Amino acid sequence: MNNILVIQLARMGDIIQTTHLLNGIKASYPDHTISLLVDSAQNNIAQRCFDADEILTINLDDLSSVVNSSNDLNCIFPIIHDICSCLHNSSYKHVVNLNYSHVAALLSTLPCSQFQHGYWMCGQNNNLGKDWWFSYFNAFVKNAPLAPFNLVDVFYFLMCPRPIKNATLPMHTSSRDLSAAHALLEENSITDNDLIVGLQLATRNRQRQWPIEHFSDLAVSLLKNPSFHLMLLGSDSDTDLGREFEQRLLPALDLADHKRVHNYIGQTDIGMLCGLLRQADLLVTGDTGTMHLAASQNCPVVSLFFGPALSNYTGPYGENHWVIQAQHHCSPCIEDYADCNDAACRWLIKPEYVLDIAEHILIDKKLEMEVPGNICISKTCMTDWGVINRQLVNGFNDLQAIQHLCYREMGISMLLQSQAESTIRPESLEHYGLRQQSGSPLLKDLTRQCRKIMHDSYQGHEAILSNRMNTGYSFWHALIDYYYERTQLSNAQQAQTQFAACLLKSSTLLSHMSETYH
């Protein structure tokens, strides 16, 4: 039974974000076959996952319509049984479920398996169980802007808790896809000397969508450079948006420049999209599946994050992508729910900031922009422990930087199961720009808090949890949340040991920083 089932029932972007994990599993379990279970609607993208040996699909829409077609379980049950029997009749050594949903967790229980990872059903009371690593990841739901790991790495470390050797999102792009894309560009008189900028106008909901007016202003500015061509990307459902964009843009251009705007919205399948992104010199996009696809095709990305989108969580994966994150008083908002009348955060990222970065990437123009304090600009860089956004303009403040670093180091130390890990990698401080600031009163205070909580941990659960109510101890709240959930879901003693190790790690790190600055 040398086989592994990975369940990823979410959208295109999530499947691409899973490819690094598939790659890691392939390397760790070379003699195992990997099956990837996806929603039928995502079959096309899943077929391109390089390291999946087999794609299984389940039609969630079908399941839903069968269940809602009758009130008679004698009728429904056999049909659901038929749909699920294939999964039920299979056996896997490992089942890895990446979706925080009851449906996915239930499907993960159907095959016979030796080991379950990720999220699963707990049995009694139908609760979801989860790996400690996912508990740690979930502890940042309330502190999302400080999430210490990108989702791609979170998935990866679930099964491969060690430094990353090969940071990629391996997606299959055939020579046929590349030729077709090349032919399309040639047909549109785009030569190898031209610079192609892809614009992904649409996102999954309006809260994440950069205004079409801004896209249009950016396009007008970009097209002032005669070697730039723009290609509009998107699916069938984005056609109206593309039309709106053209209606706004084209009257502002000279007629001769119209031919440098190429609208491919609704005209590309996944293969063609991969091919075009491979040819593109840059993609400007919100937090979208196309962004992840571009990253997988080594196409540089300028990604625009606001509303519920957080670049620390779901930013582009890989080296040297640019991320602009807009902060508003209400950021981050809740997906699909915020009833935002003005959606002011959508307008905060001005076209000129994006233009400046785009020209810097494309023609090596010096960055000159001045941005207000609520716009954070960063650039991705790879470390042994995955991608981080190196903050270039308006990054974390001291406390946030230390917190992000601490939580990242605690996570790494838990992954390594090295409770007394004291080595501080040089990357750690440098990436956060911490060398520039003195910070000692802050460090002193945090060290005091850390010692206090360590002391409390000898007193028992109640003493630890009481610190959760103390707003002055907000630095530690995510850790306490994690500890609390572990005590609920697993062995309390084990949770306490891990908690103490984390505090020890933090203490070491804080001392190290203090010494550095003193």
Add this chain to the structure above:
Amino acid sequence: MNMSLLETNISIMQQRSPNLARRLISATVPPHCAVKTARNGMPVLMVDKVTFHSQYDPQREGERIAEKFIDDNSDQKMDSLVIFGLGFAYHISPLLNHANKITVIEPRLEVIKAACEHIDLGEVLKKVKIVTDMESTEPGIMQGVFLEHKPSVAVNRDVYEKVVRHINHNASNHPFDSIQTDAFKIMVVSPIYGGSLPIARYCYEALSNLGHDVVLFDSSMFDSAFQKLLQINMSNHNSTVLHDLFLHLISEMIVATCVDDPPDIVLSLAQAPVSAKALERLRQMDITTAFWFVEDYLLMDYWQNYAPLYDFYFTIQDGSFFDELKKCGAANYYYLPVAAAPVIHRTFALSEDETRSFGSEISFIGSGYYNREQFFSSLLDYDFKIWGDNWNQNVPLWKHVQRNGSRITTEESVKIFNSSKVNINLHSSVCHKGINPDGDFTNPRTFEIASCGAFQLVDYRSSLNKHFSLDSEVVCYRDLAELRSQIDFFLSHPEERLNIAQNARNRILKDHTYEKRMQEMIAFIQLRKPALRSLQQNKKIAIHNKNSFCEDYPEAIETLNRLKPEISNPDLDSIINAIASKQGGLTYPDALFCLINEFKNKFNQVKA
């Protein structure tokens, strides 16, 4: 295709319906009529992707439909049956011995042909008269206890509506008020204040009386806070933002209440604080939304933005308003005039003190609209009491306004109606000097005065003769001179007054109660949205044949044994509770039950 079966069926049909048999021979079964095989091997018809029978055991399902129908109509004489929808007749065969005469209405020839090709209809055709076209049927054939085959209704909704109108021919203005409806869980949402607030309460009472499970979301509980908000002196912008936020909060409370305990239908009355966003959320939860716009569409124009967002839009005006509703994208609109609540709007014996206080020769209750002020200035020579707010204090009329123009409660208005010899009713207008000559809808006051058994003189409205017999039930005036002469006549003819008032009350009790209106509303909703019934039934999703289920899935017995043995049809909620209380992991059937539960509940999840 089984030709011998088709030939046999058609030869039997030729004896009873030779014309139909002839048409069937040349009919073809098009591709949108597919025949599938159920798990028990029986053929099942599917038309336009609607499955006509159970894909598991259509015969058992047919028996259950018949059993329920007989049970539901146990108090009726089952002499004649009218069944809408032939399908593959699984629901008809078990009824053959329960009635002397059975008529089946099946509008689709292809369905009859497919049934003849796949089912032995011998016994059915001997006993049943199949008709495809109502127009050509002989008199009396549509009389009998009515059974509808729901999938047939779903694919023939227009014909079904015609059949229902035909069957209820006598109730020409209100074709749906006598249709049997299911019991639904309904939330009635009232406005914060205003004229439709009491109507929301009457709707709530009426729906409860009809046996529905009703909750009232009484937005008037926010009235004082809202009034306070309006009093704060602030810029227009801030005022608008705060106003919107306040209404948004109430709207979200309505949604949250629905999430916790989802109703089948949310009925909002005019001015109810339900936002577009909330309507979208309710739609996502598969909750049917209805709005009763008890206002003048020419005066209040917010309907343009909201009518398309509701599943059902009920109005007190038709004609050109329906054209406008169609233009703005409203899907299901229906004319539903207001009514009275006879328990509240009742005849009332007043004490002497009360008669002195509330009584007068002529009276009027209502707000001081422009047209009323102009018109009533010419009636000041009578013993005339005016009740209500917003009257101009600087005109001679003011001395007739009672209690300094304070608001009148419903209870007080009933006393006033009962103690006035002549109640004047003048529909409001902001632009006419007296009567609006083009006025169409009839206001609540007309029905309420009538329900009190009180006498009224009402300005002429084009809809009035739909609801009352003019002169014998209500008396209309078209101008001031006519009104004055009618006042004079009826003040001196008390017996005529009493007769007309009594006739009006009888008419209200017969035709114009809120129970009647709500019955009509729900029947229309149910007719236009048959899936609503499934929704309600879905909530009771259950194993209908426990023995056969346990035979097929012995692994499930352990879980089902945790339920009380006397439960013969265990429902999904009980099964899920039994699974939740188990120790250890999930069995395969457990996991499938839980999956089914997840998909059932997906519309009810809170998004947060």
